[in-house]
Amino acid sequence: MLSENEIKIIDFLKKKENKSAYSTELSSVIPETAVFSLAYLLKDKGYVSVKEEEKENIILTKEGEERLKEGLPEDNLINFLKGESKKIQEVAKTFKDFNIALSWARKKGLIKVDKGEIIPLKSSYVSPEYVVLKKISSSQDLSEDDKKYLKELESRGLIEIKKNKVLLLTLLKEPEIRPTITYLTPELLRNKEWTKYELKEYNVEALPPFIPLGKKHYFKEFLEHVKDVMVSLGFKEVKSDYVEMEFYNFDMLFQAQDHPAREIHDSFKVNGKGELLNQNLVKRVKEVHEKWWKYSWNQEVAKSLVLRSxxxxxxxRVLSTSSNKEIKVFTIGKVFRxxxxxxxxxxxxxxxxxxVIEENFNFRELLSTLRAIFSGIGIKEVKFxxxxxxxxxPSVEVYGYIQGLGWxxxxxxxxxxxxxxEPAGVTMPAGAWGLGLDRLAMLFLGIKDIRNLYSDDIEYLRNRKVEY
Ligand SMILES: N[C@@H](Cc1ccccc1)C(=O)O
Known part of the structure; x- marks a missing residue:
């Protein structure tokens, strides 16, 4: 039996004109580190012949790289003189690597030196060595002529010639291919036909094809989970709009129009005004504001629109239409600040x-309701x-304990x-609470950046798992 990689090598050689290839070429189909051992395995099995060869690998040294960028000094000298003679002292002062340039230019017969003057014999010049350097750096093939310059480039320290061991593999025979079958039938056994086939092994570790299924956004999933918890505790869901009159966002909640309490959180103003239809309610809200906050309540302010905060x-809103009936409701939605x-x-x-509005509702019941909600969401320990x-x-802040984070x-x-x-005509006790869901989701799902809750990056969303 041949392994997958062995077959890959054989296939590679099969495609070659002379059915052979160097080990260096094979690294394009199998891991480089495995080439040598696989080559000898195939040799032992009689599929290939292996010949060891030394191959030259030429690379530019650091100095070689620099010269490639700047040009060889002797070339630069010729190109600097532009065909005009100049005093040695003068050139020596301004020209970089002057001594090297001078000695190579002389050796190559590019200049003459006479009475302290350099006389160029060419007006511009590119050395063949430079051309070879360029070819090496861009891995072009070198001609026989080019190769004559390698010794010099090496002795000038511009290139390094390394000898590597490479293997030349030649295909000797191709494996006989038997058709594969994946199961045996009584017939195959009876007439012994099965010996003609290769029985394919089951790969029990193979992964099934990846089929991305549509799924809910994980934050939405979280919000729906919370909704389910509330419903399971006997609450009914209610909703109202994002654009809200200040009346419901602030006034009915006893936040005075001229009181800093109103600025507990800023809100986004929306152009236009709402309509207050229940003038009886408005009157009573006005009364209670003026009685306790001692200012003149302004209906126009109450009619201003905001994005609810x-x-x-x-x-x-529920309170304003509850007509003093028992109620157990919740709402989940966006707010804006x-x-x-x-x-x-x-x-x-x-x-x-x-x-919650209930005949015998009290503070203790409120706390136990909150405990039940948090426990349903998955937070078992709370304190107030x-x-x-x-x-x-009375009012409380609710703290939940999260493993690894604390309270x-x-x-x-x-x-x-x-x-x-009272302005809403409710005489029974009522409990209320508000809970921030984004932060809770972040803590639960281990998310560091709140913006990820609203991500539309499909790759990111696909990889998120939500478990409760
Ligand atoms: N609305 C308050 C929370 C709250 C709601 C209901 C009762 C008490 C407090 C807030 O956003 O901070």
């Missing part, structure tokens, strides 16, 4: 906000820290203030 705006984009910041990202949000009281801040939560629920 938090999905808590969706929560506000001006920022300098880098590996950890984008101007748009995803949040998950949730809202007191925090401030304009729309909740990471992941969400804000709290019981909605009466200043938020």
């Amino acid at each position: 938090q999905t808590t705006a969706t929560t506000a 001006p920022d300098a984009i880098d590996a950890t910041h984008l101007i748009e990202f995803h949040q998950l906000d949730g809202l 820290k007191p925090a401030y949000f304009p729309f909740t009281e 990471v801040e992941m969400a804000g939560a709290g019981l909605l203030r009466p200043e938020v629920t």
Whole structure:
């Protein structure tokens, strides 16, 4: 039996006119390091003859490379003089490698020296040695004439002549090719035909052909996984638009129009105004703002449009139409905030906000709900820290423990203030929270640059695995 590489060598030789090739040529079809041993294996099996030969390998030395670039000094001298005689002292002062140039130019009969003057015998010149140097550097074949200059170039230290051992392989016979079969049949066994065939071995390690299947973007997959967790906990999904009135993004959430709380995060302004249809709600929001924040609330500001800066705006919308019924909803969506984009910041990202309105809901229930959500997403250990949000009281920040990273801040939560629920006519207790999903996805999926979450590089996306 012949190995794959042995067959490659035989095929290579077969294609050659005189059925032979040097080992150096074979490195184009098999690894160079294997050529010698394979050649002798094939020789032992009687397929090829092997002859060892010494082959000259000529390379330029460092100086040779320099001379190739700058020209040989004697040539340069002739070309410098341009056919005019000059005083030796004068030329010596300005000409590079003057002594070498002078002695070679003299030796080659390119100049005469008389009474301290150099007299050129040619007005321009390129040495044949230079031409040979050029041929060597571009691996051109050397003529017999060219080869006469090799000794001189070597003694001038411009080239190095190395002798390498090479093998000349000549094909002696071609392997007999038996047709291959991949399985035996009763007939083949019965009539002994199977001996005529080569039985092909199964290559159990061969990889199947790569067929790139369409799949979801891994970040989308992550977001849907989170969605599934929320649904499995009995929450209903709600949605609202990216373009939002400040009323829902801020006012209903008790963020005063003239209060720094409003600038907790900047937002992108959108031209135009929205319409506030529920004047009863508007009136009550105005009242509560003016009562507690002590300023004159402006409906026009509330009607201004922004790209929502938090999905808590969706929560506000749900609240405004909830008619004091029990509710368990969540929303997942994009929010927008001006920022300098880098590996950890984008101007748009995803949040998950949730809202529970229940007769007997309380702070403890809120915390256990959050624990259940985080546990569903895969974060088993959470802890809470007191925090401030304009729309909740008490408020907490939620930290999750991630192996190898420690405690990471992941969400804000709290019981909605009466200043938020009452104008909407909600008298039952309500819990709300907001969770940043991009950072969570990065931590989960080991992604260092947030921009990768939005990558459309097919190669990158193909190679990402998402497992939960
Ligand atoms: N909306 C807040 C998070 C939050 C939502 C709901 C309740 C409390 C906090 C934020 O973006 O930071």
